[in-house]
Amino acid sequence: MTQHYRITLLPGDGIGPEIMAVAVDVLKVVGEQLDLAFEFQEALMGGAAIDAKGEPLPSETLDLCQNSDAVLLAAIGGYKWDTLPRHLRPETGLLGLRAGLGLFANLRPAKILPQLVDASSLKREIVEGVDILVVRELTGGVYFGQPKGIFATETGEKRGVNTMAYTESEIDRIGRVGFETAQKRGKKLCSVDKANVLEVSQLWRDRITALAPEYPDVELSHMYVDNAAMQLLRYPKQFDTIVTSNLFGDILSDAAAMLTGSIGMLPSASLGASGPGVFEPVHGSAPDIAGQDKANPLAQVLSAAMMLRYSLNQPAAADRIEQAVLTVLDKGNRTGDIMSEGMTLLGCRAMGEALIQALSV
Ligand code: IPM
Ligand code: MG
Numbered sequence: 621m622t623q624h625y626r627i628t629l630l631p632g633d634g635i636g637p638e639i640m641a642v643a644v645d646v647l648k649v650v651g652e653q654l655d656l657a658f659e660f661q662e663a664l665m666g667g668a669a670i671d672a673k674g675e676p677l678p679s680e681t682l683d684l685c686q687n688s689d690a691v692l693l694a695a696i697g698g699y700k701w702d703t704l705p706r707h708l709r710p711e712t713g714l715l716g717l718r719a720g721l722g723l724f725a726n727l728r729p730a731k732i733l734p735q736l737v738d739a740s741s742l743k744r745e746i747v748e749g750v751d752i753l754v755v756r757e758l759t760g761g762v763y764f765g766q767p768k769g770i771f772a773t774e775t776g777e778k779r780g781v782n783t784m785a786y787t788e789s790e791i792d793r794i795g796r797v798g799f800e801t802a803q804k805r806g807k808k809l810c811s812v813d814k815a816n817v818l819e820v821s822q823l824w825r826d827r828i829t830a831l832a833p834e835y836p837d838v839e840l841s842h843m844y845v846d847n848a849a850m851q852l853l854r855y856p857k858q859f860d861t862i863v864t865s866n867l868f869g870d871i872l873s874d875a876a877a878m879l880t881g882s883i884g885m886l887p888s889a890s891l892g893a894s895g896p897g898v899f900e901p902v903h904g905s906a907p908d909i910a911g912q913d914k915a916n917p918l919a920q921v922l923s924a925a926m927m928l929r930y931s932l933n934q935p936a937a938a939d940r941i942e943q944a945v946l947t948v949l950d951k952g953n954r955t956g957d958i959m960s961e962g963m964t965l966l967g968c969r970a971m972g973e974a975l976i977q978a979l980s981v
Pocket of ligand 2: 870
């Protein structure tokens with residue numbers, strides 16, 4: 621029997637529409653092959669929404685997202701909107717989407733593909749075999765804590781304030797995602813905090829430690845965030861699953877992504893307790909190459925695979941897409957960002973065609 625899914629597409633800005641078009645083509649082909657019917661509905665978000673509607677996350681966009689089975693997001697932002705007041709910036713729309721859908725868990729895999737080891741800026745022996753998953757808390761911490769703002773002091777000097785705060789229940793629910801994710805992977809969980817200085821991190825560490833007995837098969841360790849940044853570069857293979865707060869996860873997931881040398885290859889998933897998840901590449905909107913058919917669509921395509929795996933429970937379809945990506949790379953196809961000697965340089969559309977071809981054999 622045909623399975624029907626309603627997918628909201630948010631192509632966003634910059635290279636977003638180009639890479640989204642490739643992912644949609646791939647989903648259509650896999651859908652036909654595995655009897656999955658996707659109903660795509662497109663909505664405006666980010667700079668595109670600011671230009672058309674005067675706000676980065678129009679309420680009709682959030683409504684469509686809430687009424688779908690999953691959301692596929694490309695990328696938002698660009699120089700054009702960087703100087704607008706904060707509430708009108710594309711990034712504010714993204715934070716609104718995360719909060720509006722209750723997406724407290726952000727999964728960011730950083731797995732190095734054997735075909736691309738030489739794209740890393742680190743030595744082969746350091747990065748070969750790296751397979752890390754960063755579980756980042758996404759709707760709390762200093763990104764959302766109150767009070768926040770820029771306030772005038774008594775002397776008239778301005779003071780900028782953000783608040784890093786977590787409740788026990790917020791820590792517990794992301795901690796559980798961390799343990800459960802580790803259970804499905806290498807069974808090692810490293811919780812990253814700054815408990816030597818911050819009270820909020822002390823509570824974080826206490827709660828994560830308190831959860832550990834419920835997951836006796838997972839080996840738990842704790843690391844301070846500064847050390848974690850260093851260890852990621854020194855000996856990344858020591859990590860399997862990392863669980864951490866919003867800001868630390870923002871920073872460490874970029875560092876982990878760069879180990880692979882190809883941020884253009886990395887997908888991510890943002891999940892809530894129930895309801896649709898949002899799936900998006902880790903990279904940004906790359907306005908410098910937008911509209912030139914140079915973008916790497918593979919992170920977007922792999923985000924569609926994560927969507928099939930995590931939100932739609934269609935692992936066979938996800939496997940097919942991931943295998944097609946490996947096949948095109950094995951054949952020597954590369955976009956500019958992952959190009960190396962002796963390989964074939966393809967544009968965004970041609971990479972999409974190569975994927976369709978790989979799926980069709
Ligand atoms: C990310 C980005 C966002 C964040 C920005 C664009 C708001 O850096 O998804 O990592 O800081 O969370
Ligand atoms: Mg970031």
